[in-house]
Amino acid sequence: MEEKTLFHIIKERFPSLSPGQKKVAEFIKRHMDEGALQTAYQIGQKVGVSETTVIRLAYALGFGGFSDLQEKIRKDWLFKQQAENEGTVAGKDRDVPIFERIIDRERVLLDQLLPQLNPDDLWKAVESIIEADRVYIGSIGSTYAAGYWLYYSLRQMRKDVFLSSPNGYLPEEICELTGKSVVVVFSYPRYRREVLKLVNLAKNQHAKILAITNRQLSPAGQAADIALTTEEQTDFSHNSIASVISLLEVLIAGIQSRDEERINLRQQQLEQLYANQELFLE
Known part of the structure; x- marks a missing residue:
């Protein structure tokens, strides 16, 4: 059976999440790079909820704890980056809007950082x-x-x-x-x-x-x-x-x-x- 993505898991369980947990889930969906690297406390500070709320989200999504959730974020984030990089056609830069080119370049830099x-x-x-x-x-x-x-x-x-x-x-x-x-x-x-x-x-x-x-x-x-x-x-x-x-x-x-x-x-x-x-x- 194909492993579910984190986006799929969040979508399935979103209605049962508390308001604070929903805010954290939306943040992670939009900022997977930050979710992959930051602590539960730092994510909570950015979203405006407590560290406990971030940890409880991990349990609510079916993970054993925040570290397990973060490992899933990292895995999905890296997979997404690899897919996007593989889909890039060499020599197409002139046909791509400047903003997309900048974002693609940033993705390459972040992918090579770790x-x-x-x-x-x-x-x-x-x-x-x-x-x-x-x-x-x-x-x-x-x-x-x-x-x-x-x-x-x-x-x-x-x-x-x-x-x-x-x-x-x-x-x-x-x-x-x-x-x-x-x-x-x-x-x-x-x-x-x-x-x-x-x-x-x-x-x-x-x-x-x-x-x-x-x-x-x-x-x-x-x-x-x-x-x-x-x-x-x-x-x-x-x-x-x-x-x-x-x-x-x-x-x-x-x-x-x-x-x-x-x-x-x-x-x-x-x-x-x-x-x-x-x-x-x-």
Whole structure:
């Protein structure tokens, strides 16, 4: 018997789901890439429901837990990508609208992201950030948006996280780094001189360097203690922010899984502050 797709399972059981579970199911259907990589807590935050609701959806759909549901999402997502890639006809680019070409290119980049990542390097990066006394994020110029995304996400999980400005960094920020600190730098063509200067200054302070870059042999990649790459196997001239954010999602998920107790405590404290200030509408 042919295995049912996740879309088919959701369609069959949708009427019996709670309103919150229906919101999660619709999100997963529309954003399988995020569902494949993010934690139950992160999905709940994006949808506006609790982590428990996301987990209960997995049971309601007949899975043994959220991890089983996520494995099914990944399987269906990869199958969909492979089918789309196989259906692409070489040389048809001129006949395809520009928006479709861009989306096809992003699919290729995301499809190649996971196989090129070294799990050992990912876990080293995760543990380094968890154990660091302070995390400094250097994202200058066009990489600032990705750096700010990481900064905001880490601030939900731990204290002592700092971010450069889009124009550079201050020496006063670097002088407080120690041998237990981690400096995360983003480096993509055209490579900024300031990024390499930041790396060298941080190394003089004995801080560990984690580079998020397009290639291991980029200037920052060569100088870093750990380099995580997003486009090592491609020849595209344009660098994709989607692949960078996907890599950061993987990194955040790893931190969440290894430092869950401390993160939960911090998020409870933050939620209490948010509630006291009536920060959100719901």
